[in-house]
Amino acid sequence: MAKLSAHGAELFRLVRSSPTPQSDFTKEERTTVSIRSDGSVLTKLDVRFKPDSFNPTGFWHSYGWKKKLGTGEARKRGITPERARDAYLKRGYTAVE
DSSP, X not given: OOOGXXXXXXXXXXXXEEEOTTOSSEEEEEEEEEEETTSXXXXXXXXXXXXXXXXXXXXXXXXXXXXXXXXXXXXXXXXXXXXXXXXXXXXXXXXXX
């Protein structure tokens, strides 16, 4: 798991949420992307489980932050934080204030 504070300040946060109708266990999944000031990109997957006999209202579960793109790799490829943000926006993510 990645540690948010170890990668500088957060410049952009983007979110994409979608229902998962074909799943027997989950209702919805939400992917959050954090683009950091050091050039790294971190992602987090949250899943909403359907209600069952143990949890009558259902519940959210987070799989934690994972490093998607490291600082050195971003520099090598010439990826700036703004360029990474634009790429995620083109893929259907929305910016969070």
